[in-house]
Amino acid sequence: MIDYQLDADGLATLTWNVADRPMNVLNQASIAAFTKAVERAISDPSVKGVIVTSSRPEFVAGGDLDLIRNIRDVAQSMDCSGPVSRILRRLETSKKPFVAAVNGSALGGGLEICLACHYRIVADDPNIQLGLPEVTIGLLPAAGGTQRLPRMIGIKKALPYLLEGRKADPAKAFEAGIVDAVVPSSELLSRARAWLLSAPAEAAIKPWDRKDFRFPGGSPQSPGPIQIFFGASGALLAKTQGNYPAQEAILACVYDGCQVDIDSGLKIEQRQFARLAISQSTKNMIRVLFYDMNDANRLAGRPKDVPKRSFKKVAILGAGMMGAGLAHVASTAGLEVVLLDVSGDAAEKGKAYGAAILEGQVARGRIDESVRDATLGRVIPTTNYSDLADCDLVIEAVFEDRAIKAEVTRKAEAAMRVDAIFASNTSTLPIGGLATVSKRPARFVGMHFFSPAEKMPLVEIIRGAGTSEETIAEALDFARRIRKTPIVVNDCPSFYANRAFAMYPYEAMTMLAEGVNPNLIENAGRKAGMPMPPLALIDEVSVELLYKAMKQARADQGSSYCAQPQDAVLIAMVEQFGRLGRKAGRGFYDYPSDGERKLWTGLTEHFPRAEKQPSVEEVHERLMYSQSLEAARCVGEGIVSVRDADIGSLLGWGFPSFLGGVLGQIDTVGLPQMITVCDRLAQHMPERYAVPQILRDMAASGRTFH
Missing domain, CATH: 1.10.1040.50 (N-(1-d-carboxylethyl)-l-norvaline Dehydrogenase; domain 2)
Structure with a gap:
């Protein structure tokens, strides 16, 4: 799980490669392997410095939730989080310089490894994310994250990463002081070696282990941080109503832990983690937000014997708020979109809805103008049903009126390919009733999107009495193609969600x-x-x-x-x-x-x-x-x-x-x-x-x- 190499210059490279998991994770086996490799490097007098990196696309993705979800008592919690916390403290006090060569995303425990290293170099890739997102599943960073990050960048700058699970790309992480250098991917290891070979002896001593250490931005007892804690406590209570204990535990870790030495702070962190790990709210959040959500997004319930359907061109009938939002979502996902309405002005207005969203993204620097233009270029406003002829899927998004829906269904089916799917974006009307006007009810399905479509992540795939399993499977494929999370429900008035x-x-x-x-x-x-x-x-x-x-x-x-x-x-x-x-x-x-x-x-x-x-x-x-x-x-x-x-x-x-x-x-x-x-x-x-x-x-x- 950890490849160990020592070169002629006395530099050891510890390369993460948890081959039996989809990505590098911290579990009992990998922590034990990392501990063994770190101790080997520390105890070998020929080792002058150590590089920690990964051979996988990610650096380290964080803790293995299979391990955490099975924690039943405090002793188990300490056995889970204690070993990694201890080896990271051992690493940073070893008097040997460790450098993290971050080739991919470092989240949770992955970033905590980096924080314990004496220097952090990250590849210049905007897709890399660095952060401590444990709070989003009811946990807290338990390998020193609540203690090292505030000591490194200051309490005020650290709290959003800890309390909100904020993530940063390499450029923002460098600006925040979380990493020390951003370099081209091809130079990552060579720059790590260069730093180790030139690093003075004092570089292997963390600032908080020196007698003259001062918190960036002020200590917890100084006026500025005290105001931050008061404000954060009030805002937190207003936001969570006391229902989410992770944020409170994190705030306690930072407030209490940063008033004592780091070793005492790490003990405080361990105790708070143990309290969370055995709480029902954390168990609930891990299950539903991680395991259940992952199953839904990987289409675990999809009919197995149906080949995956690819989509290139879709049509939206109705350019109102819902139809316009769907057209924007589909075009953003790279699909060609026919946006049809009764008048050219209405169809153009629907396209303009997406244009306004894209303009806002350009103004905020999230996309450039070429992306905006390409996305808008994929939307074709029309009033002509013949434009549906080469569409893979047609979604009806007109008013909740049976007569109107019946009319557009007949017109659309007359122009559609035989293998194309017809989907009704109804929120209440049973699919079985709407499908009675269809000449091919097996290819008729409900797809209930939630408003506003460009923001809401859920879509209900509704199985009518005549809907085929092939159509259900392909509707699920489309939902993931446009980055929505689908659930499958059977037909009834208002379906499930409403x-x-x-x-x-x-x-x-x-x-x-x-x-x-x-x-x-x-x-x-x-x-x-x-x-x-x-x-x-x-x-x-x-x-x-x-x-x-x-x-x-x-x-x-x-x-x-x-x-x-x-x-x-x-x-x-x-x-x-x-x-x-x-x-x-x-x-x-x-x-x-x-x-x-x-x-x-x-x-x-x-x-x-x-x-x-x-x-x-x-x-x-x-x-x-x-x-x-x-x-x-x-x-x-x-x-x-x-x-x-x-x-x-x-x-x-x-x-x-x-x-x-x-x-x-x-x-x-x-x-x-x-x-x-x-x-x-x-x-x-x-x-x-x-x-x-x-x-x-x-x-x-x-x-x-x-």
């Missing part, structure tokens, strides 16, 4: 109608860790849009429609009060042009407060558990898999990752506890809190989702 997510705003409106204080509702949503409080979210989505969806459901279901508790609130807000949402400047909130949004004072008049208010905990349970119950119903009905339900909840509507997704929440709370609470709520609201049979069966057999 059906489960809707419980959050619906429950908020139901409580409002019951007389619950809207401030209590909103604060409970914030405290739960949702991206937005529910009434504000409804305004963003549009009160009118939810109203229209309700009207459409009533029309579709006729006399079988079952009125919902939130219906009366939607009708009143739209028909009586004309409060349509944020775009109209008035919804559940007022949106003054000269200030922040404020809850509409008329809510008190039109939805009088109940004399007895529920606790914050009960409001929290209703907002959050209603989503999990609906997701469990979807799983029980065979609409969605467990993995895709959790992934969809995170990427589709921002369900908190510390809970592990919408089904992960059930495991985290505990199924018996969840059933007890829901049975209590069902006494008053049976239509929403009736526990689905799948959960009762699981509880009876002691099973969990994960």
